Amino acid sequence: MSTVKPDELDSLKATYREKEDKPKEIERTATVNLGSKTLWETFNELFPDLKSITKSGLPKNCALVGAPMLERVDKNYNHLVVKYKIEKENTNKDFLTGKTFHDAQMEIRYENNQLTFIDQHTSSETYKLNKNYFDNFQKALKKNNLSVEEFKSIQFLDFANNERIQFLLSFLKIQDSKAIVIKKITLDSMKFRTDETLSKLPKDLESLKGRVSNLNLHGKELHDTIYLSEDEYRIAILCEKVRFNVIYKYINRDGICSIEVSFNGALGIKGYKDTELRISITPAPNSFDNNFTSTKALITKEINKIRDDNYTQYKQKQNINDTI
Known part of the structure; x- marks a missing residue:
């Protein structure tokens, strides 16, 4: 031992x-x-x-x-x-x-x-x-009769498998921001399990059945990760979390941070459940940004805009039978 x-x-x-x-x-x-x-x-x-x-x-x-x-x-x-x-x-x-x-x-x-x-x-x-x-x-x-409609949040089951991954990956679009210079953004990790309700899975996913996988991507580009880049895989997996590493310059400050977008707790050994979207933005230990609070406020604003714009695009369309 x-x-x-x-x-x-x-x-x-x-x-x-x-x-x-x-x-x-x-x-x-x-x-x-x-x-x-x-x-x-x-x-x-x-x-x-x-x-x-x-x-x-x-x-x-x-x-x-x-x-x-x-x-x-x-x-x-x-x-x-x-x-x-x-x-x-x-x-x-x-x-x-x-x-x-x-x-x-x-x-x-x-x-x-x-x-x-x-x-x-x-x-x-x-x-x-x-x-x-x-x-x-x-x-x-x-x-007190103040509520006009129920509170809404973004949920795991708002998306089909492929669209859920595309939504999670849409946060890469922060690199197009005009408010902050993104020097480099890479994939750090993802958390997923195979969707065993499907009749056919890609062969290399068969061995992953019945378990939740935390995959370290070690700074890979999107095209280097087939689980995220190819439709055949995106359709076949339930993705709970994606984490990015970001190198940026804001005003005169250089910094490094991570952005984690997740449906924390959605995946279990025996299946999945509907959980709310959580977003975390944290500085790296080796970041030189001495005013990360200010930078985080800006990044949060940009991330929230991406979230709102892409939620509408990727969420599942309501079936007419769902309203009956």
């Missing part, structure tokens, strides 16, 4: 910690009618108390650090953000021991009767807290 050396263990822990701390974002939108009131007024009068975050199922080994903060973004009464942090006491059974801290926030914007709820989390615990708060937030809208 082989043992892990201390330096190897430290490296594994660092990788695990980075994975946990990587901010992930889910965006949901709905049409609402707040009447003559601002979001700030409506939030304080009708929506769940921020203290309810502490009552939303935190595990026993987690605690809220301080009180959740509600702020107006740029003093805008229709653009709010809720921020909080949790402390997690990792037990001896966990890969990481000792305490870890995880930030989270919920950004809410209201404009032209459109309410946008952006969930930003850095761990499974903060994801669950945000989701619980969002569910209560949505109930409050309905209870």
Whole structure:
């Protein structure tokens, strides 16, 4: 039986910690009618108390650090953000021991009767807290007759296999951005499994049946990866995640970052389930960008535009029978 050396263990822990701390974002939108009131007024009068975050199922080994903060973004009464942090006491059974801290926030914007709820989390615990708060937030809208339509987000099953991959790959179009210079963009990894509901699979996919594969692409170009570039393969696989490495120049800053676009948790050993699109943009450890917060805001804006433009193009068309 082989043992892990201390330096190897430290490296594994660092990788695990980075994975946990990587901010992930889910965006949901709905049409609402707040009447003559601002979001700030409506939030304080009708929506769940921020203290309810502490009552939303935190595990026993987690605690809220301080009180959740509600702020107006740029003093805008229709653009709010809720921020909080949790402390997690990792037990001896966990890969990481000792305490870890995880930030989270919920950004809410209201404009032209459109309410946008952006969930930003850095761990499974903060994801669950945000989701619980969002569910209560949505109930409050309905209870007070403010909801015109249900919240919508981009889902795994919104796409057929081929179109799902094309949608995930459409984020490569950031290299055409006029707002930032993309020097190079390459594929880092993908996560997929074969679609075993199909009667015929490409021969080299047969050996992958019954398991989820995390494929390291090591900076390959799209045309070097048949799973992503050829229709025969795109039709035959369920792709959950694609990750890109980006080398860029913004203003006078050179930097490197990764963009991960995923339907986290969609794939399992026995099949798949419908999960929401999550997008994560993180700086590389060797990046020279000393103001990544500013750069990330710009990249996020460009990525969201690509997302919205290409969702309409690649989502499955609703069958007339689906409306009956």
